[in-house]
Amino acid sequence: MSDQAKPLSGLRVLVPRGGIWGDLVSQALREQGAQTVIAPLVDFAHTSEEEKLVAALHDLENGEFDWMTATSATVADVLKHHNAVFHERTKVAIVGEATAVAFREAGYPVTLTPKEDENSTHQLLKEWHEIDAGNVLRVLTLRSDVATPVLTQGLISRGHNVTQVLAFRTIGVPASVHIREDIDSGRINAILVASAKIAEQVREQFVNVPKDTLVVCVGENTLAAAAELGLPGCSEGNSTLRQAIIDAVESAIDHSDMLD
Structure with missing residues (x-):
């Protein structure tokens, strides 16, 4: 499949964890055409x-x-x-x-x-x-x-x-000034939210997320936490792009890996 034909072609996605988790998720997203930016919002x-x-x-x-x-x-x-x-x-x-x-x-x-x-x-x-x-x-x-x-x-x-x-x-980790600027300007097209703690950090750190930026929650625990926090976008219906991101992440990472 050519890059143009892939479902996430041209989409720039923020991956909110580093390490092996971030590498596996980024690889799965890139295989579907996305560009990924690993910017850990949590650490241990x-x-x-x-x-x-x-x-x-x-x-x-x-x-x-x-x-x-x-x-x-x-x-x-x-x-x-x-x-x-x-x-x-x-x-x-x-x-x-x-x-x-x-x-x-x-x-x-x-x-x-x-x-x-x-x-x-x-x-x-x-x-x-x-x-x-x-x-x-x-x-x-x-x-x-x-x-x-x-x-x-x-x-x-x-x-x-x-x-x-x-x-x-x-624990939460502050995003860099560069990442916050990319979020505010819309240069990052989608934010992956893969745990309750990450949902909390996205809500606290990114207060000016453009309306057309996808906020994609993966996992029932994450969705519940996002709803409780009032995180904009996570509870919206699954568009084709949103579902493609969810499918890519779930192909690489089980929900048990999203509980940290």
């Missing part, structure tokens, strides 16, 4: 549960856990920062393509991840047969302070011994 800070995290990682190295779970690529960064070591007996279950890439690039084991066409937390709970085998498992779950603890709650409801730790905090 040390957890408020640092002592609990250090103690949990010590137990992880000593083989105290049967399983460890992660639903964010940032967990891999946290593990590297702490020089975490996995005991050979501990298995690892993860959700999200960006998470899988980050773990493998860091050299960490991945035992179980949901099938590619439905890489979600709910699908992991369906495919994770050991959690319904009758044995009580000791599981370490690591997540962001703003992530919905679907996996943790699913394991607890099945009677497992779960140590849940907030591995990192998600």
